[in-house]
Amino acid sequence: MTAHQDDSMLGRARVADSPELTAYYGELADLEAGALWTVANKIEPWYPQPLSVPVLWRYAELRPLVRKALDLVKADDAGRRVVMLVNPGRRDVSAAAGLLYTGLQIMGPGESMTAHRHQAAALRFVHEGTGAWTIVDGEKLSVGPGDFAITPNGTWHEHGNEGEDEPVIWQDGLDIPLVNALDAGFYEVHPDLYQQPRPIRNESVLAYGANLLPYGADKWTRPYSPLLAWPWEPTYQALRNLAKTTEGSPYDGVIMEYTNPVTGGSVMPTMGAHMQLLLPGQATKAHRHTGSVVYTVAKGRGASVIAGQRFEWTKGDIFCVPSWAWHEHANLDASDDACLFSFNDFPVMRSLGFHREEAYPDNDGHQPTG
Numbered sequence: 001m002t003a004h005q006d007d008s009m010l011g012r013a014r015v016a017d018s019p020e021l022t023a024y025y026g027e028l029a030d031l032e033a034g035a036l037w038t039v040a041n042k043i044e045p046w047y048p049q050p051l052s053v054p055v056l057w058r059y060a061e062l063r064p065l066v067r068k069a070l071d072l073v074k075a076d077d078a079g080r081r082v083v084m085l086v087n088p089g090r091r092d093v094s095a096a097a098g099l100l101y102t103g104l105q106i107m108g109p110g111e112s113m114t115a116h117r118h119q120a121a122a123l124r125f126v127h128e129g130t131g132a133w134t135i136v137d138g139e140k141l142s143v144g145p146g147d148f149a150i151t152p153n154g155t156w157h158e159h160g161n162e163g164e165d166e167p168v169i170w171q172d173g174l175d176i177p178l179v180n181a182l183d184a185g186f187y188e189v190h191p192d193l194y195q196q197p198r199p200i201r202n203e204s205v206l207a208y209g210a211n212l213l214p215y216g217a218d219k220w221t222r223p224y225s226p227l228l229a230w231p232w233e234p235t236y237q238a239l240r241n242l243a244k245t246t247e248g249s250p251y252d253g254v255i256m257e258y259t260n261p262v263t264g265g266s267v268m269p270t271m272g273a274h275m276q277l278l279l280p281g282q283a284t285k286a287h288r289h290t291g292s293v294v295y296t297v298a299k300g301r302g303a304s305v306i307a308g309q310r311f312e313w314t315k316g317d318i319f320c321v322p323s324w325a326w327h328e329h330a331n332l333d334a335s336d337d338a339c340l341f342s343f344n345d346f347p348v349m350r351s352l353g354f355h356r357e358e359a360y361p362d363n364d365g366h367q368p369t370g
Contacts, residue, residue: 013037048290048324051089052097054306059127059297059316066104066169075111082106082172085318090177097320098292099178100271100345105159107132107168112160115190120179121224121268122151125296125341126170127316131163136228139204140197143170146232146298148258148275148341150267152224153179156190171296171318173343175270204228208261217262225260225267232298236339239277251287251359253278253329266347278302278331278338285365286328289357291349293321293342300338302331310369326360326367 015021015037028034066083075081084103085096096102107113109131125148126132132143137155151157153175161168179185200206207214208227220226239254248254255276258267266272275298278284286305295304301314307325312332321327331338349355360367 013040050098050292050322050324052087052095052292052320052322053089054309054311054320054322054325055085055087055096056311056313056317056319057085059318060314062104063169063316066106067167070106070108070167075107075113080105080113080172087320093177093180095177096294096318097322098345099175099181100292100294100320100343101172101174101176102294102318102343103172105170105172107159107161109161109163109165109167112194113158114193115156115158115195116188117154117156117190118187119153119185120174120176121153121270122157123173123268123271123273123343124149124151124170125173125298125343126168127296129161129163129166129168129170131161131166132159132168132170133162134159135195135197138195138198139228140201141205141229142201143229144232146236147229148232148235148273149229150225152222152268153270156195158190158195173271173273173294175345178270178345178348202229205231209234211261213261220262223269225262227261227267230258235275236277236299239275239339240337243277243279248277250285250365251328252276253282253284268347269351270345270348271343272346273341273343276340276342278329278340280336281331281334283330283366284328286326286360286367287357288324288326288360290323290354291344291346292323293344295319295321296341298339298341300331300333300336302329302333302338304329305367305369308367308370328360328366 069081073081082103082105084094086094087096094101126143126145128145130144134141134149134157136151136157141149143149204227239256243254253276255274258273260267297313297315297317299315303310303312304327306321306327311319
């Protein structure tokens with residue numbers, strides 16, 4: 001360990017305390033000021049020092065508690081009946097990793113929520129239940145297991161379950177901690193409480209979901225995707241088709257990004273999303289990057305090594321990779337695919353010029369595990 005690295009761990013420059021300096025610091029504090037050199041290496045580290053730690057949330061353990069909330073809390077009273085997943089290192093901002101929030105929302109048969117909008121952008125990934133719907137700025141979308149949908153910031157939205165027999169559980173992902181870190185949060189309830197949906201359901205999927213741009217697409221000027229939902233079946237088929245043509249990334253397998261069909265960029269300005277496929281028995285190499293990622297197991301079973309810790313996962317499980325943490329994935333099934341849905345803050349990292357990525361240099365690209 002170098003002297004600079006040692007100093008960075010102490011969080012201060014190499015200035016020895018003295019009675020005169022201690023008194024000086026007190027004089028500065030009285031004026032709500034301070035000496036930069038006492039915190040310089042803490043606030044400007046040599047490399048990212050995330051507070052988030054790797055965590056795996058097991059769906060089989062969470063699911064009974066999520067369902068229990070149906071009988072304990074009324075949806076209208078709670079606003080949104082959600083069990084949030086909180087990283088031990090980010091409890092201060094209720095984040096799952098970095099400045100990303102996630103939680104499991106449950107809606108009982110026949111339930112619906114009132115319409116609202118907020119500064120935070122949101123996305124949904126459906127775990128179970130077949131009656132889920134959401135209305136985003138007047139477009140009613142039907143979503144089922146494995147489907148992905150977005151609620152861009154500032155859009156009016158409401159949710160419900162039109163099924164008669166079973167609850168719906170979907171995963172929310174939002175940039176709430178980022179919005180709050182920037183002191184930019186707003187929240188409004190719709191003046192009519194509910195939106196009047198347009199007559200064509202899944203309108204954006206019909207218009208933009210066939211890999212062809214419709215006439216007039218060039219008139220779309222909003223900073224998020226006009227396509228608001230991506231069904232599971234064509235997504236999985238797209239991965240299977242891609243797997244016939246390429247081995248994909250050595251670090252992520254066969255991976256595809258959900259994109260804005262007009263620009264080809266991420267679906268929203270602050271959050272991106274991917275689906276990746278690991279072929280039977282496939283193991284990736286380790287890499288790391290700036291930007292935090294929250295993963296959800298969409299199919300299969302496997303294991304990931306994150307910052308030297310091994311986590312085994314199965315369908316429905318959720319885990320996170322903090323920024324700049326080494327990570328790699330493996331499909332533990334020798335006869336079937338594994339698929340990982342993920343969302344991230346990469347659009348922010350790229351927009352600000354913060355993106356950096358590197359491969360693990362030793363041990364044939366694999367981390368040792370403790």
